[in-house]
Amino acid sequence: MIRFEPRGPVSVSRMLAVSLAAAFAALVLAAIPMAFAGLSAFNAYSLMAKGAFGSLFAFTEMLTRATPLILTGLAAAVAFRAKLWNIGAEGQLYAGALAAVAVGTGAISAPAYLLIPMVALAGALAGGLVMLGPTLLKTRLGVDEVVTTLLLNFIILLFVQMMLEGPMQDPMGMGWPQSEPILDEAALPKLLDRMRIHWGLVVALAAALGVYFLLKRTVWGFEIRAVGENAAAARHAGIPVTATFVRVGLLSGALAGLAGVGEVAGLKGYLTADLSPGFGYSGIVVAMLAGLSPIGVVFAALFIASIFVGADSMSRATGVSNYLADLIVAMALLCVLVSGLFLRFKVRFIGAPSTREIAK
């Protein structure tokens, strides 16, 4: 018989150890289907490692991929901390990208030091506003935000497609559904020559530090934590629960919007309807892997990004589908969720009576 006994407080080192163990377990479990695909795990993982860390180019590609994941991961983490279940980072990302394109493709002409902040601000604002609707519906009418944010993703994506095939289509784009290119003054500068890595990474890292500071050190952060851990007690203690949800919703949406800004103004240069391969949804995985810690989000995003980038490169080398990456990421999430059990409970195997503890 297996029995679970609750544990006391959990130390940071134990938490870290369990997270690493979960990631390792995911890699081991993913080796089984790889074997069926005719790959040796060692070979596959070394190819993946090479693909993500093997050269300066590979490494910067991995960091470029991690940039939006950090931001969407933070969006999910900060919302989940308040138990505001924002599943809509994908839609907020596109809203941010759309706003960035609207401002940055010639509607306003200004020098780069003004235009870049304006583009970023527009994107963040758009993301935040998208999240404001579900938040108010939740606080005013008790509408489940999981449903509203999730469905908004599709509405926004269709809206973006409509704009890209209508008013915002690039007249020089030969009929492709894509926006006009971002002005040079609106583009985020590259961090390194001849690499795709851009200033979005710096913004993302700063955002992680900012969210950490907000949650840990400020009154607003205190209120977010209190509302998330026990909304009834927070309300009883006079904490403005509705206002806190609105703040969290705006912040979460803004972070996801910034991810869209980075992809458009830092990487692609124009908006298409396939801008994001699900960064918004992966952000949820990132946040869960990180245990909703803002600093942890950075590392979790790097882990997920290296899996994705590594799997792409392995797939090119071996011909095995890069869906393997999704498999590993999903495994990792499952392992982390299961590992949460081991953090909260001691597991005891109970056998014959002889192994029972004898009372004093």
Next chain:
Amino acid sequence: MTGPTQEADIVLRLDGITKRFGMLTANGDVSLDLKQGEILALLGENGAGKTTLMNILFGHYVADEGKVLVNQSGTGLSELEPGSPHAALESGIGMVHQHFTLAENLSALDNIILGTEKLISLTSARAPARKKLAELITRSGLDVPLDARISQLSVGEKQRVEILKALYRDARVLVLDEPTAVLTPQESDTLFATLKKLSADGLAIIFISHKLAEVMASSHRVAVLRGGRKVADLPTAECDLRKLAELMVGHEIVETVRDAGSPGAPLLALQNISVGDGRDALHQVDLVLHSGEILGIAGVSGNGQTTLARVISGLEPPASGTISMEGDDRTDANARAVIDNGLARIPEDRHRDGIVGPMSVSENLAIESIRKPENQRFGLLRFSAMREKARNLIKAYDIRCQGEDSPARLLSGGNIQKIVLARTLDPEPKVVLAAQPSRGLDVGATSDVHKRLLVARARGAGVILISEDLDELMRLSDRIAVIHRGHLSSAEETETLDRGTLGLRMAGQGGEQAA
């Protein structure tokens, strides 16, 4: 305890039951015999392990050590399959839980026969069941309208349905978990009269209680649990209240006494407050609280106390009526404003409304004043100030914890209540609203709560004490009002009231009620 000659009378035996939950030993080597026709009171404070023990008996939990033996229809004691409520039912053990396990939308009759019918049967078991029940009812005096829906029955009637349910299954051992917690004094008297009758008919009864008076009045034998261990097992005739209390608590008890008060000017006034509909509504409630007095509000749980507390706490705006404090209209004050006006609130559900479990003791102590300059500057938290304040409060209020940084959820109920007391009473509020402040606390923590309320009263604060415990109310309150179905009676001097009058009013009879 029992000689071999009496072995035949024993219907139930617990033998060396030990149950651990993590570090906590809920039951340590508890042995108990129950004879036919006996009423055994299982006495102990909250957390003494009474309910755990009964849950093991009924198969909800499996004991780590020890076993339960049942006398199966006179064939001698045999071991009961552990962890199986089904087996417990089969061998004639019936249990009436503190929170009833009835389907609200079915009739009393259907609830009673639920689970006893064959899965597939062409005929309904209702007719024969009705006959058997009619017989049971006349024999036991458990009068229940069999065809009424459970949702239409009073609490006392629901409890009778639960007992009938057990008897219908030919229970020979009946276990009742805190049966009087939800009853008025009169209903309790009726219940015990019934139990005596049933035991005279040969039923063996265990009832769990922490109320000494009813244990003295209604049991043949008392087993006292303390800290999970059995510390006494003796005939009730050989006990007195004092002895039982000391056995239960483990030390001598000093009761808190109220000195003559000196009520001053009116502080808080509720006028004609109505809110909500259904069970927890309030209807035209009037209330005036003076400084330097404790105003008790008596009532059986679920008669609008929760709503009254929420309205005064600023958590629920009244639909009509006004609230004023020291003459100023405060009807629309929200929780934050209520706190800032100097009204401290001790919530009835301290785990849900009182603390944020995963946050630290010091954060929980600061939560109501987090936006005050002493805790923040420019929106940034002043950790060192918060922690220093917490250390002082931990000392002043004797909060037992592993320091101000440990999560509040790790504290015991009594210490969680001390956090709430320290946080709300330290700013010296003008008004204190204490909703069920000693519910679920042991004697030590309860007397601490009482002491704090009396100190607040002595310094001139007005205290509203909402409680279901008449003894607590009569000891502490200067005046007592009774709430029943959302109507609050006018408050009367405690000295002019007795338990009987209050009990009748709690049941909705006698005494004037606001129209």
